[in-house]
Amino acid sequence: MKRLLAAWCFLVVFSSVQVHAQTGLELVCSEVVAGEGVTAVRPLSDFFPGLRGTPFDTPVFVMGDGARGTEGAEAPPCAAIVAGTHANEIAGVLASYWIIERCRVPEGRLVVVPRVNASGATWSLQDASGPRFLELGSRTIRYGTRLSNPAQERLADPGSFVPPQASGNFPALAGQEARNLNRQYPGRQDGNRTAQTAYALTLMLQAEEVRIALDLHEASMTSSLVWSMITRPEHLDAAALAALDIEDETGVSFHLEDSRDEFAGYSHWEWGKLGISAFLVETPNPAQPTDDPTIEQLHNAAAPLAKRVYVHLCAAKALIANAADLLQDAGALRIEGFPSSVEEVGRWLEGTL
Amino acid sequence: MVRKHRFVARVLSVALMAGIGVLQVCAQGTVPPSLQGSFLQPGYITSAGQTSDAAIVKVLANTRLKLGFGYDIAAKPQSIAGAKTLVLVLGASNKGLGAAGLSLEQDIERVKSVIAEAQKNGVRIISMHTGGTARRGEASNQVIELCVPVSDVVVVVEGGNNDGFFTDLCEKAGVPLVEVASISAAGNVLKSLMAQQ
Numbered sequence: 060m061k062r063l064l065a066a067w068c069f070l071v072v073f074s075s076v077q078v079h080a081q082t083g084l085e086l087v088c089s090e091v092v093a094g095e096g097v098t099a100v101r102p103l104s105d106f107f108p109g110l111r112g113t114p115f116d117t118p119v120f121v122m123g124d125g126a127r128g129t130e131g132a133e134a135p136p137c138a139a140i141v142a143g144t145h146a147n148e149i150a151g152v153l154a155s156y157w158i159i160e161r162c163r164v165p166e167g168r169l170v171v172v173p174r175v176n177a178s179g180a181t182w183s184l185q186d187a188s189g190p191r192f193l194e195l196g197s198r199t200i201r202y203g204t205r206l207s208n209p210a211q212e213r214l215a216d217p218g219s220f221v222p223p224q225a226s227g228n229f230p231a232l233a234g235q236e237a238r239n240l241n242r243q244y245p246g247r248q249d250g251n252r253t254a255q256t257a258y259a260l261t262l263m264l265q266a267e268e269v270r271i272a273l274d275l276h277e278a279s280m281t282s283s284l285v286w287s288m289i290t291r292p293e294h295l296d297a298a299a300l301a302a303l304d305i306e307d308e309t310g311v312s313f314h315l316e317d318s319r320d321e322f323a324g325y326s327h328w329e330w331g332k333l334g335i336s337a338f339l340v341e342t343p344n345p346a347q348p349t350d351d352p353t354i355e356q357l358h359n360a361a362a363p364l365a366k367r368v369y370v371h372l373c374a375a376k377a378l379i380a381n382a383a384d385l386l387q388d389a390g391a392l393r394i395e396g397f398p399s400s401v402e403e404v405g406r407w408l409e410g411t412l
Numbered sequence: 413m414v415r416k417h418r419f420v421a422r423v424l425s426v427a428l429m430a431g432i433g434v435l436q437v438c439a440q441g442t443v444p445p446s447l448q449g450s451f452l453q454p455g456y457i458t459s460a461g462q463t464s465d466a467a468i469v470k471v472l473a474n475t476r477l478k479l480g481f482g483y484d485i486a487a488k489p490q491s492i493a494g495a496k497t498l499v500l501v502l503g504a505s506n507k508g509l510g511a512a513g514l515s516l517e518q519d520i521e522r523v524k525s526v527i528a529e530a531q532k533n534g535v536r537i538i539s540m541h542t543g544g545t546a547r548r549g550e551a552s553n554q555v556i557e558l559c560v561p562v563s564d565v566v567v568v569v570e571g572g573n574n575d576g577f578f579t580d581l582c583e584k585a586g587v588p589l590v591e592v593a594s595i596s597a598a599g600n601v602l603k604s605l606m607a608q609q
Contacts (some may be wrong), residue, residue: 283546292511295467300475302468303596312569312595315464316544317511 083117083177090200091156091173096163096396103172106266107259114211117177119263122394123164126398132297137168138271140265141326144241146179146203147350149193150342150367151275153200157372157398157407167359167383167392170267175260176240178207178252184350191352195364196410202348207238207253214251223247223254224326229323241274253383261264264333271336271382271392274326275371278342280361285343288374289316291331297385298338301377308373309366309401336382340374342367357408365374365405372397372404441592441601447565447606449607451536452496455479458487459501460523461516461555462508465543466501472599473499479606486512486522489529497606498530500539500559503547516551529563538605539563541578544571556597558577561585567601569594 079080080280084102093100099121103112124135140158142151156175162169174180183191184186190201209216219231222242236242238253244310246258264272269301278284288298295315318339322328330337346354356364378396383392405412457473459466467483473479481499484491485508492498500523504516514522530537539559541547560566560581567590568578582589592598 283549285546286544287546289507295464295477296471299464299468299471303472303476306594306596310594312542312544312571314546315467316505317464317507319507319511321510 064131075077080092080374081114081181082112083114083174083180086114086180086201087118087172087174087175090198091159093120094160094162096161097159098122098124102258103175103259103263106262107255109248109255110252110259113183113252114178114208115176117174117256120159120171120173122162122171123156123166123168135390136270136383136386137170137267138273138383138392139170139172139267140273140275140375141172141175142171142275143174143180144176144274144326145172145205145276146176146190146201147205147347148275148277148344148345149200149202149356150277150364150371151340153364153368154371154375155276157368157404158375158396162394163406165393165395167390169392169394170269172263173258176207176253176256178211179203179205179240179394181211182208185352190240193356195357195408198408198410202350205239206235207240209238212238212251212253218281223250224329225323226320229321241295241326242324244324244326245332246332261329261333264330264335269335270386271331272326272330272338273375273378274337274339275375276339276341277347277367278341279347279357280343280345282341282343284316284341286311286313287316287341288313288335288378289318289327289339289341292319292325294331294336294338294382297336297378297382300381301374304377304381305370305373308377309370312371313374335385338378338382340371341376342370363405365408366401368408369398369401369404441590441597443590443601443604444588447588448604451538451564451605452587452607453480454495454608455481455490455497455499456487456495457481457483457501458491458526459485459503459558460519461502461504461509461552462486462512462514462519463501463505463543463547465503465547468542468595469499469501469540472595473602477599477603479603486514486519486577487526488522489525489605491531492535495535496609497528497538498526498535499602500537500563502539502541502552502556502559503543504549504551504555505547506551507602516554520555523555523558527559531562536564537562538602539566540598540602541566541568541572542598544569546575547574547576548572548577557581558584560587565590565605567592567598569598
């Protein structure tokens with residue numbers, strides 16, 4: 060009987076470990092299928108092996124010409140689209156899935172990381188043992204949380220947290236913010252898994268010679284961040300031109316915010332230090348900030364999901380085009396396959412396109 | 413009988429005047445004919461409250477409409493030397509104020525000094541609010557209340573005037589208000605205000 064009980068316990072623990080050991084690669088690839096525009100799929104752990112085999116490892120989809128420019132020739136510019144920093148901000152994730160499935164990059168290169176914090180997609184505020192699932196036609200996606208899954212971290216949360224390169228007088232944040240990926244850039248090799256993910260992404264941006272990078276987010280309906288783009292002052296012109304293009308295409312008027320040193324640890328500030336034109340884009344999510352599971356996402360009257368995804372895609376197109384135009388020494392970067400209407404995105408979400 | 417007709421005529425004329433006044437304030441996207449082409453070059457753009465929306469107005473005016481305005485988000489009185497039109501982009505932004513190293517009070521003092529310089533030199537003022545509800549709130553309202561009464565015209569993008577705040581201020585100050593549906597439409601208004609070169 061004791062042996063039977065021991066065997067049962069072993070099986071329970073083993074199966075639990077198996078569930079927890081699902082890597083972010085498997086998780087993401089269960090939600091999106093690479094289209095013909097994808098030329099390579101690499102795990103983020105290729106850039107920092109410390110993530111290999113963990114729930115934090117996540118796919119990097121490379122699109123367009125994977126080769127660098129030959130010596131003496133103008134290197135094709137590379138842009139990056141990062142989403143899923145906060146796994147409850149689903150419009151950005153879906154926008155990046157559209158790009159992976161439907162876009163092509165005839166000139167230049169694009170890398171897409173659709174769920175950069177895959178761990179955040181493994182749990183929900185309502186259920187620490189698993190995420191919520193959203194049924195979208197033939198597609199099912201996870202609705203996760205803002206922070207990494209504490210059960211998957213290698214270090215316990217500190218009592219308080221200060222971003223890696225914050226200035227000396229930076230006010231300490233709550234300890235759980237150590238699991239907020241968008242406070243951890245440029246990351247730490249010896250930090251918790253969230254910090255290591257930030258570190259791996261920073262190495263990826265450098266290795267891929269990324270010149271323009273977008274971080275796709277959402278905010279609660281009442282937040283002043285809704286329909287905003289945040290960037291360092293030197294990139295405001297590109298953001299401003301993009302805002303006009305987005306308004307022309309979608310009718311949504313964005314406002315701009317400045318990034319500065321008080322945003323230590325944030326993508327738009329820290330990626331900018333690498334010489335990258337970095338932009339953070341915010342659309343509204345009606346379920347935030349509590350991730351209310353009763354809020355209908357797909358046909359929400361105030362902020363329908365298709366509109367949020369469409370605006371993210373228009374923002375990606377406009378920001379990359381305008382930022383590339385303003386790069387003095389860059390070659391051409393051309394991305395095709397963006398949607399022409401919010402209805403087209405709606406049909407895609409519902410699986411009828 | 414004649415008295416009665418006079419009374420009716422007075423009532424009608426008062427109603428007509430009031431109607432014209434309301435129209436001047438409320439007509440959607442319509443620039444009062446008296447203002448069309450009445451603002452002279454060169455123009456100069458600055459913010460009131462350090463909103464980055466000033467950068468949008470700058471690219472709208474200069475990149476899209478080729479108006480060639482000068483620009484400094486934190487312009488000082490000497491910055492507008494030679495300008496004949498001043499465009500104030502309204503909205504307080506904590507991030508913008510922080511980036512400029514200014515408190516709201518310091519920026520308000522800066523804007524007051526720029527307005528004083530403009531008034532001293534007969535520079536006409538266009539106030540623009542393009543940031544919608546995100547650029548409304550106590551701090552933004554302070555700069556709006558400062559700038560609207562000294563403006564020759566106010567242009568507001570839909571959303572920023574949902575509560576009628578601009579309407580009330582403009583009516584009290586007798587300043588024409590032009591409401592538009594989008595930032596691009598605000599650009600069209602700006603272009604129609606400027607005299608042809």
